[in-house]
Each structure stands twice: as structure tokens, then as C-alpha cells.
Amino acid sequence: MTGGKRSFFQSGAFKRLLFSYIIVIVLLAVVFSFFMTLRTYDSMWTEARNSQFNRLARIAERHGEYLTAMQNTADQMSISPFIKAFVFQEHPDMAYQLMKYLSLYAATNTFCERMFLCFAIDSHIYSSQNSMTLDALTSLTHFEHFSASQLESVLHGSEELTILPAQRVQGTLLDGSSEPIITYFMPFGMLREERGCLMFLVRKTVFDEMFSDAIATKNNTYIFYRDRTLVSSCSYSIPDEEIRSAMVSGLDAFRFQGDEYILSRVTVPGWSMEYVSLIRSGDLAASLAANLSGGLIILAVGSLLAFFIAYRLARRNWQPVHEISSLLSSEEKQGDEWQKIKQGISELSRQNAALSIQLENALPMRRHDFVLSFLKNHYPTRQDALQAAAGVELKIDRKYYAVVLCFDQEAGRQPMVFAGGDCPIPGVCACGTELVALDAILYLVFADSQEALVSMAEEIHRRTQEQSGQAVTTISGIHEDFSEVSSAYLEAAATYDNRFVMDADKPLFYGSIPTNFGEILPQAQRITEGIHQALLLRSEDLLNSKIAELLHFLKRNSMSSFSFRLIYNNVIETLLKEHMDALSRERGAQEVYDILMLSGCASMDDVSELLRRLCHFILSCGEGSAPAEPDEASGDLMDRVVGYIDTHYYDKELSISAIAETFNMPNARLSQLFKSKMRVTPLEYLTMLRVEHSKDLLVNSDLSVKEIAEAVGYYDAGSFIRRFRQKVGMTPMQFKRSKEEPGSDVSPEG
């Protein structure tokens, strides 16, 4: 476990994988952070400006409410029937009534600390609690930056709104306290003698409440009235003149003592007010950093998680790399698995390329392919075969050829080549291939003369014996036509089957073996004809019966392998020739029938299966192709003709003329269409049908031959017997007896 971990951490591939993942994560994090920073920075700037503007708008609105309330009070004083200008010394009782009236306003004012009223014609000033002379007022109350004379002047002479900036007011007006106060003078009264002035004292704390929503402790808000700073709350030491200068210049930002300040403002022309807010860029940047810190913490946590996942992924993906590298390189050395894999793949590629080149360039291999193709008769014409041979540097354009089989006890031996200068015998060309299924080497020997061909076979035998010490060499008959190569192969194989009765020390020639082939061939042809008929009739039952009959025949005659091969080959070739067109034949030869397949059959069951597959393939090809049907109408007509024959075969008067008359068509036309569809003439079909039915009656009834002949449509027994023997190869009685004696067989002659 420890060693595994060590190799795991020491692995260069793991490090590279992990490093790659981390690089990707870091890149993503950096890009994301950069994007978020830019986005946050922009949004904070925008938000800061908007929020400052909104703040100022709110303050302006609130301040506007105060101003409006004061203006409304002044307006009400102007039109109130209870408030008439008077002189205190003449009407002190009116002062008492006035104070009661003022107390109503005082109770509803929440922003105003004190409200005083002064008539232009009077020397007194009134509030809800006091009345006093202006002299008393000025002697008892002290404005920090506003003299008593100025106060009296404004109270008696002001005709428009006057506002005193925040300043300390100490004395009776505020019950002895001293705190910053903003003073509003609001004139009222339409007529000169009714004119007066309302003086509102508003604590600066009221404004501080309005400013309390400033960013944290950075209160940086100004209210300018005309050219004066009415009230401000600012943590920056910037002279008001600097700000006003920037405002006059219309700047949104300005620099002071190296710092940049962003300036927001809202103007209310009706009241001659300007509301200004300042933010130092550095403070905004600090705020941005503070805001980003939270995001960075989340990013850090996310990165930790990502690193963990990267570690797991790297470890998971490293394992197959490690396995592959171990397979490709057995050397236990420190190093990078990627390098090992790269080198291993490179080596494999190189080897593969060399092998491919070797294989492609290997003449023996190509010659091997040629020999097999030739043996399987894949070359349609002689010219095609010659061209193919020339491609593998073989000159086979010679008059004679034979198949030579060398059975060697030693496995894995490579075939010899005798071509061109390598050939010890002039006028001869020989090339071989290994038949693994037979443990043999097959040679095709081409020669200009029969003598040279035999000499070459003997030379092959001699050399084979020299190499292995013991070998059996068989030679087929000498052929000229390339299409007979399958027969030649069978001849060579059959000769091997007879090696025990021949002298195996010498090459065994096909012509030297004894044979009874001529005796059994007619019977085999008859059975083949039966299979042919079953295929024509498309009777699967009949087909299976005929195949079973063939196999039974082959077994019962105890024929040599040679005979068996010849008969079997004859059956196959007959079926292919009669029932398949060129394309189907080619496919059939490739997919169903192969001369070498027969050699691969281990038992009669394999042979039976091979034959059945071929027959069913023929049946399936016939269903799909229907090549002889001229048209659909005639096809239907022939179906009806077949059906008519099937149901009237027992009619002695049934003839080609009778059928043609029934279907209202000429005899020749009927025969032509019927053969196109059924591959046999109507008369042949009728004969086959009558023979098959007679077979059934022979086996399953006690009728005499004469009665059976009449039952199946013959006038006399002689015609029936002749036709039966022609088709079945035996007389009806012989057939009946053969069926009555199970296990016995009857030779055609017997």
C-alpha cells in the first residue's frame, strides 16, 4: 500500500494530469475573478452614483417637505382671520391670543425646534411659549455668525426666504442650550401693515438624521443655499470653495490633495438649493475590496473543492494510463508513463508497419492465395487464371497440370516453390500451399509435357522425404482444362485414400489405383436425378427423401473414399449446373459448397448437413429469383396449368394437346412457358407426377402393377413399367420389394 502510494505520487503522468487540471482550475478562477472584479467594479461605480443621486433626491424631498411646511405655515398666517398685526404695547392681550394660536403650529411641527413670529410694525417677537422684545431676544440669544442688528434687519425687512447656515445659537431661544441650528426666515403678509416674518429654528440633528443613510460613517453630504453652505456632514477636510468651484465647472469628479472625489448633486431651483454628495475614489475602492473579499472566500472554498476533485480525477485517470504503460513497457524504471506509452505505441506501429510490408511483399503468401483461388475454381476463364499467376510470378500457361498432395508428419512445414530459375526441371512450374485441415501440402504443377509433370511430382516427393524422412505424395490425373481442377484435387485425395494398397515410398498416381466407379456411377446419377426432380417439384419432403436415399446408397455400397468423393462432387455439380444461374452459383460455391469443405467433413452427418444446406439454398434462390417467368400473367397461367396437371394426372386422355386446349393456347406456347417456369416440359412433369403417385401406391396398397398403372393414368402396364424404370432405375416390383424389406437394398441390376 505504501509502495503503491509512493509510486502513485512519484508518477510523472499523475503529476502531469494533476498539474493540467489545476492549471485549468486556476485559469478558470482567474478569468472568473477578473470578470467578477470588472463587473463588480462597474456595477459598484454605477450603483454608487445612482445611490448617491437617490440619497440626495430623498434628502431634497425631505428638506422640500420641511420648506413646504414652513411656506404653508407662512401662507396660513397671511390669510388667517385670527392673526392681525398689532403692537404689543398697545395690545398685550392679543399677544396672548396669538401665542395660543401659535401653539397649534408648534404641536404639529416635528422638525422645527422653535417657531417665532414677528410683525413688521411691532418690536416684539412671539412664540408658543414666550413673547419678548427684539431687544430682549438679541440680548438673551446669541447667533454664532449673525449679529443682533442683522437678525433684527432680517426679521423686519426680509421679503424673501432667507436661510442662515448651521451655526450655534445660545440663549433664551433654546432654553440655555447651545447647539448648531439652521435658521429659516419666511416672510408673510400681503399688505405692508400686515407683513411679518416667521423664524424657524431647526436643529442640525434633524439634518443629520436625513444624512444618516450615508455610507457607513462617511457622511459627506452638503446642502448649499445660493452661494453658502447651509449644512454639511462630511468626514473629508475639503474646503467648501473647492466643491463649489467643481460644481460651477460642472465637474463630476475633481482632485484635491492627490485624492480623487466623485461629486453627485441634485439641484432644486425653486428653493435655490443644491444637494451635493462626495465619495472619495479610494473609499469606493476599499468598499469594492470589502465586497469582493466575500466573493473571494467563496471562490477559495470552491477552488479547494475543485482541487480535491482534480486530485480524484487525476488519480482515477492515471490508473488506466499506468496499466497501459505497464503493458507496453515491462521495464521497471522511473519515468513518465506517457513517454512509455508513446515509445511502446511507436514500437508497435513500427513493427506492425514492417510486418504489413513483409506480408504484403511476401510472394509465398500471395502464391498461397493464388493456389487456393485456383483450386476453388474462382477464375472464370483460363485467361483470368493466367493473369493472376503472372501477378505472383508464376508462369502456368502450360499444356498440362496436376494436383500433388504431400502428406507430411511434420507440422508447420512450408511449401516449396518451383518457378523460374528455381525449378530443377525445365518447362515446369509448381506452387504449393498448406492444407491445415488435412495436414498436407497441396501443389499445383504445370508442365509443358506429361513427362516433365511426372518428374516434377517425383522431385517434390523426393524433397519432401528428404526434409521429413517420411511422406506420402499423391498425384491426380493429368488435366488440361483449368475448370477440372476440383476433379484433379479429388483424384489426388482419392489416391491418398488408397495409399495402403499402394507403395507409399513412391509418389502415388491416380491412374494406378483400382476402381469400380463405372459400376456405381449410373445408380448415383439416377439418385441425383431424383434430387433434381424433387427440386423441380419444390417438394421438401421428396427432397429430404432423396437426400436420405443418396446417403443410404453411399453407405450401403461401401465404396472407396475416392468413389464417394467423385459421386458427391458429381451430385453437387449437377445441382449447381441445373438449378442456379451464374450469380447464385458463385454465391453457392462460396457459401455452401467448397471442395475443401468436403475434406473438412468428419462424418456422414456433416456430409448430409452440407448437402441439405445446398439444397435449401437452391430452393431459396428459386423462390427469390423466378428467372424464367416472362410476365406475371403467364406465371399465373402456369400455376393454373400445374394445378390442373396435379389434379388430372390419373386421366388417361391427358396430353399436351388436351392441356393446351383446356387453357386455349397453342401446344408450343404451352411447352415454352411451362418449361420457363418449371424447367421441365409439361409431359416430363406429368410423368414425374405419375411415377411418384405410383410409388406411393406400390408401397401403401395391394394393387397390382396393372391396376396401379391405370390408377395413375397409363393405358397399359408396359408403358408404366418402362417409364417407372426410366425414372426410378428399377422396375415397380423391384421398388415394392425394396420397400417391403427394411435394411436391404437392391442394386439396379439386381
Next chain:
Amino acid sequence: MKTSRRNRFFAFLLLALTVLLSGCAPDPAVRTEGKTDLTALQYELENQAIDFANLWFYRELEEKTHVHVEFETVRDAEWKNRQQLMFASGQYKDLVLRGSLDTEEYGVNRHLLVPLDTYLKEYMPVYSARLAESDMAEVIPSSDGRCYYVGFLLSQDVSVNGHFFINRQWLDRLHLEVPTTVRELTDVLRAFRDGDPNGNGLKDEVPYEATLDDCNTGLYNLFSAWGIPMNEDFVFAGSDGIVRFAPFQDGFRETAEWMHLLCEEKLLDVESITQGSNLWSAKVNRNTAGFFSYWRLGNTALQAGIASQFVCMLPVHADGYDARLSRIKDTVEFGAALTIQNRDIPASLRWLDAQMDTETMLVSQNGPVGEMLQRGEDGRYQVIAVPEANRLYEIVPVICGQFFAPKEYYRSVYVPAPHRVEKSGYCEAYDASGVLEPVSEKVLTVESAKTSQESARLTQLKKRIKTVVDDFIVNAVVHGVTDQAFDAFIEDLKAEGALEYRELYQQIYNRHTGRTGEAEK
């Protein structure tokens, strides 16, 4: 197994992110300092601005109780209007502190105050225990039997509101005696007006400085000269059990006429009818006044140099009349109430009860221990320093804070300060001279239990009557009193329900005393 580990890992990740994100979100309902926020409508003296928000005492209290109170201060003149405005607006403060509050109206009738009975023992144990030991527990419940307010009680054994003071230095300079009759006082005032007693060479003396409508510095005190113990409720009870209506008494017109004479001869500052106590004290402190009535001299709005010139004198009396001044007594005043919109009743009551702790309570009246207060060997607290010119209000709320000290308890924990001793001396002298009414008007107006309807009706009638009375006095001061004007005044009073007003008080007083009072003759 692998799936389980993977699930645990993602669960942990989710938890971590949740914790991380939840940590970033602020909770707006909780103050960062973890304190409870409350708002209060706070009564403020007319002549004494107090910065409640920055007062040392309340900052200390906040640290102790973790309750932060935002004060909205309202001066005496606007107190009732502001109360009405608040309750009419539907947006109530959590607390109403000091001044006065019509608990019958806002508690019993309109159900806008929190009944405190069920909370007091649990959340105000100090106050509850002290209240139970006093004889004031029966006074606090309203007509429905519920307690709607926390009482304010400062038992100083004081029997008089405003005493009369005359400038002894001026008398001495003019070789005058302290007057005892209306006639003598008038002459002394004339001498003050004409004799330049302040010695500044200017004829700036205004002999009598007053305010209008109270029994401290107000003109109401002058009615004592004609034997009318005028008070701010306009009714008083005699030893015969009869409740009398002050404006209907003999001497009321004569007093008014005397006021006019004083004004006409500039013996009385005409601005007395329109000035508040702050301007009054400012004028007295200018050393232009020779006579006034006031709570006491020491530790008040008066400068020490000015106060030292004055001496207390007994009320003067008109010929054929005995002086009768309104008698007061220790009564439970309004201390605090909780509106039904109070957001945290337990915190509110704990904050109030913390002020009832003996030392805290005495500090609220006298200043911090060590600087202005110290504890003697007998365990009682004693005042050791008094800031001048009411500077005490810059540190502690004094009478604007919460205080509940019944007589016996107060004596056991507190050695009276010199200024309180001064006041007690004046009261004893007045009481001994027999110028005080036999029955305190507080028995009639405070201690006698009223039904809710009676209380509401009395409040309504009093407001109307006060307007008529004050208007009459102002007119009398400025224009004098004619038969027509006085008859109209009487008719106006009757029209505004003066008879019903007196009769209601008679019934209330009868119930209180258990005897059947007679109709006013």
C-alpha cells in the same frame, strides 16, 4: 460504500456553503449591539432643555439593561397637544414618560395603554415591592381597577408649590420692611419701580415678574391675598367638606382688579401674561425684579448671586381677608406608561424598574455617586455637590426621570440636600402661619377616586374653564375689570359648565370623605 462516501462529501459541501452564505446575510431585526430598541415620548421641562439621547445617566442605564431608547422630547406647553397628536395618528411610541397622561381617557376608555397589573411583579419587582409597602397602592389603579401607569413619587413633605420671595437687598437699600398686606406690597413695588434699587442708574426695574397660569411663578398665587387658594383645577375643599369653585369666590374680582393696577402702574411686567418660565428666569436673573413667587431659591434656574438677594415672605392679605394659599401634598404622579403598540413589554418594564433601584434612582435625581452624591456611614445617601445653573440636567434627568420614594422609605435612604431643606423650611413656616388651606387640593383632585366618565367629563370641563379664566385674567391685567366684563365672565363660566364641574367634584369628594357635602353657598 463509494456512493455513501460521495453523498457524505456533498452533504458536507452543501453544509459548508450554507454556513458560509448564511454568515454573509445580515439579520435586520437585531441590532448589531444585541440591544432592544424602544421609542419614547418624553416630557421635558419648559425652561430646561435636556439632551436625553446623550445624557450620561441613560447611557449608563443602556449599558446595564441592554435597552436603547430613542427619546422624542416634548416641552410642557406642547405636551398635551403632542400626546393627542400621537394617539390620533395611530403610530404610538413604545413608552410615554413623565409629564401627565390622562390614563382614564387613554387607558380605560380608549384602551390604548397596556394594563400593567399582570406584569409588575415579574418585570418590576423593585417597584412592586416599594409600592406595596407604601400607602399609595390604592391611588394608582384607574376606575376600572387596573394600573395603566408606573407612579412617580418624590416624598419631600412639601406643602406649598410657589412661595413668595422679595428682594431683601432692595428692601434694605430702600429701608423698607417685608410687606404683609396687599396695600404694603403695592407700596413696596412702587418703591422698587421708582427707587432704582438695583443701583444701575436705569429705571429698568420691573418689580413683579410672573407667568400667567400656574401656582409656581404664576399670577394664580395672587388670589391668596383675598383668601382664595387658587390652583390649576380651580376647585378647593374647605374644612366644612364643601367644594368651592375659585372664580366664584369673593375676592376673585378684587384680585383681578389688583393685577390690573399692578400692570397699569408698571409694577407687574405686562409680558407676564405671555412669557414662559425660561424667559421669566432670564428676566429675574437680569436683576430687574424685586418680587416673585417660586418653588425655592437654591438649586434652581436662578443664579446664585440673584437668589441670595431674596428672602421668603408670607403671602400678603387684603384688608378684611385672611391669606389662603393652595396646599399641596405628596401624591403619586404619572411616571410612565406603555402604549399598546409597545414592541417589548418585558424589556420596557425592566428598563423602568432598573431606574427604581435605590442608588440609581437617587443618582437620577442628584448626580453620580462620588461626584455629587455619597453614601454615609448610616447607609443613607447624601448630596455633596450641586452644579450651578441647573447643570445637573446635563448629567441626569432629575425630575424627568423615574422615581418612586414613599416618605418613610425616602427618609431611610436619603439625607435631604440643602435646597430640599430650604424648601421644607419655607413649607413649615407657611404651614405654621396658617396661610395654607386646611385640605390639600390634591385630596380632591388626585386622591379622591373618580369614575371613568367623571374623569373624562372633568377633563373636558376643566379645559373650557381654564380658557375662560385665563382669558379673563389676561383681559383684567391689560384692561381692568368692569361690571359688564365680570358678569360676562361669570356667565361664560356657567355656560362652560362651571357649576357642573364643581358639583362633580363635590360628589367625588363626598364619596371620598364618606359624608354628604352641601351645595356651595
